[in-house]
Amino acid sequence: MDKRTTExxxxxxxxxxxxxxxxxxxxxRKPMSLVRAILRSDLKDLTVVTYGGPDVGLLCKYGKVKxxxxxxxxxxxxxxxxxxxxxxxAGAFQAGELDEGMLQWGLRAAAHRLPFLPVRAGLGxxxxxxxxDFKTVRSPYDDGEELIAMPALELDVALIHMNRADxxxxxxxxxxxxxxxxxxxxxxxxxxxxxxxxVETQDFQKEGSVHxxxxxxxxxxxxxxxxxxxxFTECLPDYPRDEAFQKEYAATAKDPDAWEAFKARYLDVSxxxxxxxxxxx
Amino acid sequence: MSxxxxxxxxxxxxxxxxxxxxxxxxxxxxxxxxxxxxxAKLTFAPDLFMTDGTATAAETVxxxxxxxxxxxxxxxxxxxxxxxxxxxxxxxxxxxxxxSQIDRFGNQNFACxxxxxKPKAQLLGMRGAPGNTIYHRNSYFVPNHTAKVxxxxxxxxxxxxxxxxxxxxxATARHHDIHRVVSNRGVFDFETPDHSMRLISVHPGVxxxxxxxxxxxxxxxxxxxxxxxxxxxxxxxxxxxxxDPKGLINKEIPS
Numbered sequence: 001m002d003k004r005t006t007e008x009x010x011x012x013x014x015x016x017x018x019x020x021x022x023x024x025x026x027x028x029r030k031p032m033s034l035v036r037a038i039l040r041s042d043l044k045d046l047t048v049v050t051y052g053g054p055d056v057g058l059l060c061k062y063g064k065v066k067x068x069x070x071x072x073x074x075x076x077x078x079x080x081x082x083x084x085x086x087x088x089x090a091g092a093f094q095a096g097e098l099d100e101g102m103l104q105w106g107l108r109a110a111a112h113r114l115p116f117l118p119v120r121a122g123l124g125x126x127x128x129x130x131x132x133d134f135k136t137v138r139s140p141y142d143d144g145e146e147l148i149a150m151p152a153l154e155l156d157v158a159l160i161h162m163n164r165a166d167x168x169x170x171x172x173x174x175x176x177x178x179x180x181x182x183x184x185x186x187x188x189x190x191x192x193x194x195x196x197x198x199v200e201t202q203d204f205q206k207e208g209s210v211h212x213x214x215x216x217x218x219x220x221x222x223x224x225x226x227x228x229x230x231x232f233t234e235c236l237p238d239y240p241r242d243e244a245f246q247k248e249y250a251a252t253a254k255d256p257d258a259w260e261a262f263k264a265r266y267l268d269v270s271x272x273x274x275x276x277x278x279x280x281x
Numbered sequence: 282m283s284x285x286x287x288x289x290x291x292x293x294x295x296x297x298x299x300x301x302x303x304x305x306x307x308x309x310x311x312x313x314x315x316x317x318x319x320x321a322k323l324t325f326a327p328d329l330f331m332t333d334g335t336a337t338a339a340e341t342v343x344x345x346x347x348x349x350x351x352x353x354x355x356x357x358x359x360x361x362x363x364x365x366x367x368x369x370x371x372x373x374x375x376x377x378x379x380x381s382q383i384d385r386f387g388n389q390n391f392a393c394x395x396x397x398x399k400p401k402a403q404l405l406g407m408r409g410a411p412g413n414t415i416y417h418r419n420s421y422f423v424p425n426h427t428a429k430v431x432x433x434x435x436x437x438x439x440x441x442x443x444x445x446x447x448x449x450x451x452a453t454a455r456h457h458d459i460h461r462v463v464s465n466r467g468v469f470d471f472e473t474p475d476h477s478m479r480l481i482s483v484h485p486g487v488x489x490x491x492x493x494x495x496x497x498x499x500x501x502x503x504x505x506x507x508x509x510x511x512x513x514x515x516x517x518x519x520x521x522x523x524x525d526p527k528g529l530i531n532k533e534i535p536s
Contacts, residue, residue, distance in 0.1 A: 025361060072406040079405065091399035097392070099411035101365050121369075121412030124441035124449050124457075130397050145452040176336035177360040 003169045005222040007037035007271060010192045014157060016043050017066075021107070021153070021188055022050040023160035023181035024233065026076045027241055029173070030055045031161035031194045033229035033271050038064060040267070049153050051103065051180065053233055054249065057083035058267075061259075065093045069153060071100035075246055082253030097130050098122070104180060106153035111186030116149035123148060158188035161230045162215060163238055164204060165195035165223050171215030172204050175236035178214045185219040194226040196238045228275050245278065285512045287465060288313055288530035289520055290484050291424075293512045294463045296321035298420045299375060304328040305418075306367075306374040313530040314377045314422040316345060316520060317463075323519055336360040345525045368417070369409065372456045375418040378410060380462075382435040383421055385477045385498040387459040389414075389440030397437050410439035415446075418458040424533050426464035428497035443476035465534045466492050468509055473501050482509040 011034075014020070020038075024030035035055045038046075045066040048059060052073030059065050061083045073084040087093060098106070099121045109117040118137055122128060128148070137149040160181040162171035171193050173181075185191040193215060204213050232249065234241035252259040265277055295317025299307050307329040309318035319342045322329040333339040333348040338356035347353065359367070368374040381404055382390040389410060395401030413419055419440065423430055438445065446454040462469040467483040479501040480492055489506050512520070521528070 070406065072408045074405070080403070085403040088393070088403040089400055095397065097397070097407050099407050100409045101369060101412040104362075104365055120415050120453060123411075123415055123453055124438070124445040125407070125411035125414070126392070126397065126438040127407055127411050130437075143452055146450075147453075179361060 001217075002167045003217075003221065003223045004167050004198065005192075005224055007033055007194075007224055007226070010034060010222060010224065011037045011041045011043070013190065014038070014041075014043055017045045018156040019047040019049065019154065021155040021158040021184040022048065022055050023158065023179060023184045024053065024055070024230070025051045025177070025179045026072075026074045027053040027233045027246065028076065028177075029161055029175060029179065029230050029235050030233040031159040031229065032231060032233060033194055033226040034159045034161075034192065034224070035059065036267060036271060036274060049103070049107075049155060051100070052081070052084065054081065054246070057081045060084050060087035060092065063092070067094040067096055069096040069098065069103070069106075071098050071103045075250065077241065077243055078246065078250050082250050086253055095130065097127065099125070099127055102127065102148070102150050103153070104183065105150045107180060107183040107187045109150060109152035110154045111183055114152060116151050118147040119150045120147055122150075153187060155184065155188035156190065158184040158191045160184060160191075160193050160215070161226070161235070162193055162195045163235065164197055164199050164207065165193055165215075166201045166204070167198055167223060168201070169193065169215075169217035169220030169223055170201060170204070170213055171195060171220065172208055172213045174208050174212060174238070175234075182214055182219065185215065191220050192222045192224065193220045194224040194229045196227055196229065196235065198223065198225045226271070228278065231275075231278060242278070245281075283511075285517060286531050287484060287486070287536040288534035289512050289517060290509055291463055291465060291534055292317040292320055292520060292530055293516055294468050294482075294484075294509050295377060295420075295422060296324070296326075296516075297510075298377065298461045298463065299326050299329060302326060302329060302375050302418075304330060306330045306332075308374060308376040309422070310377065310379050311422050311424065312345065312533045313424060316524050316530050318377065319343070319524055320516060320519060323524075324516065332359050344523055345529060369412055370416060372417045374413075375420070375460070376413050377420045377422050378413070378440065380421045380423055380430065380440070382430055382432050383423065383462065384432055384435050384442060385500075386442035386444040387421075387440070387462070387471055387476075387478065388435050388438045388442030388445060389421060390435035390437050392437045392439040394436055407439045411441065414441040414457060414459070415453070416456050418460050420460045421462045423462065423464040426466040426492070427495050431464075431496040431498065433498045443471055447476070466495065477501055480506055482507050484509045485511065
């Protein structure tokens with residue numbers, strides 16, 4: 001089945017109020033071309049679930065986020081994401097802050113079609129008080145231990161970015177870490193994968209072992225060819241993080257004029273124009 | 282030996298935290314803590330396991346910033362999922378985390394300052410601190426020991442301290458273990474009857490009074506508090522000639 005599609009077609013499927021999971025980790029292999037398409041859309045009141053990076057900062061800056069479910073938001077080389085910080089400090093969205101591992105278990109519960117998974121991480125910390133809807137469950141065995149019943153993080157949509165994909169929805173990571181992209185796909189009703197390059201299925205093993213084809217076509221509903229689609233986050237080995245661009249992005253948090261200029265040049269434009277603007281710097 | 286800087290003394294105090302850990306994952310955050318952890322592996326704790334900071338184990342110790350140098354021997358694959366599965370959930374790790382605030386019982390905050398609903402300053406977020414503190418041994422490194430960091434009560438608890446762990450009961454708290462705190466002023470543990478923080482050594486040039494004045498809660502200490510040990514010549518050589526030739530730790534902790 002040919003599942004090739006475009007950012008615009010994906011956005012047309014999304015609705016305000018949806019729960020959207022975003023793959024990658026921090027400022028690494030984020031599906032930024034899809035995030036940029038959300039910025040250009042009328043979508044709002046989103047619940048975003050992610051190991052956050054500039055995807056979160058941008059969605060917050062645009063006021064798209066009603067609730068954020070996260071363990072952290074970081075630009076890695078810039079530890080604190082300044083746009084996310086501003087939105088948090090303004091109380092602009094509901095902060096469903098978790099331990100990083102709890103986020104994994106919430107996705108896993110959804111992936112396994114379970115209502116919750118018992119988890120010890122979080123007990124004793126303020127994760128419990130900032131998520132007052134979380135309940136505990138007592139072990140039915142002799143130990144009787146009380147654990148957090150981490151609710152399944154069921155996603156309406158998962159967005160991930162891979163190095164290579166084929167038209168049928170198999171996806172390959174060529175960098176060091178698969179992150180939790182597979183879990184995001186398993187936890188979601190609709191799954192969209194952008195990639196640096198669409199290749200023939202028989203060509204996957206020219207660039208990586210069979211183990212690097214970590215996403216299979218049962219896990220994906222749509223494939224978008226988006227060269228530079230993770231920019232400015234890193235997408236190794238295709239490209240490292242664009243540190244100069246990331247610095248420029250981060251600096252706009254302190255300077256409204258710089259933000260307006262950045263927005264006009266890079267975000268109020270199509271993806272093709274974005275990629276051109278990046279190249280012509 | 283006598284010309285050791287405060288940062289070098291701290292690095293050795295950090296290394297000492299890992300001395301008896303055997304074969305476990307050593308994670309350290311912050312420049313001086315990174316140097317200290319690696320110093321332990323290079324000297325008295327060779328079985329420590331560490332990563333290159335990305336997704337692979339480093340089986341030989343890299344210099345600061347040299348994690349991907351070609352001569353670093355890479356071992357097993359360690360992506361984030363294995364980090365969780367292999368060392369956090371199995372308790373086989375000793376992390377030295379930072380603390381923006383820490384209290385008398387070792388509750389730690391690096392999530393945010395002010396109320397969580399609308400913080401005055403958003404910091405890192407919870408990250409892995411809740412899970413780390415309930416699952417495995419942790420220590421803390423504080424390069425700027427003041428009464429604003431060592432506080433009576435932290436604004437938000439990201440890392441769980443001894444009083445909260447005790448409330449969870451022995452089953453849940455069985456892996457909870459805050460080993461030590463190393464600051465730019467001294468070294469601390471929680472080996473008191475109520476697991477409140479205790480000053481166990483002051484760095485050379487620091488008085489017990491200095492530490493107490495810069496601590497926002499009642500700090501336990503013996504009548505005589507020893508000085509933190511000085512680095513050996515071998516340790517100073519390893520820090521200056523190999524681990525940190527640019528002396529970056531001295532920027533994190535000025536003498």
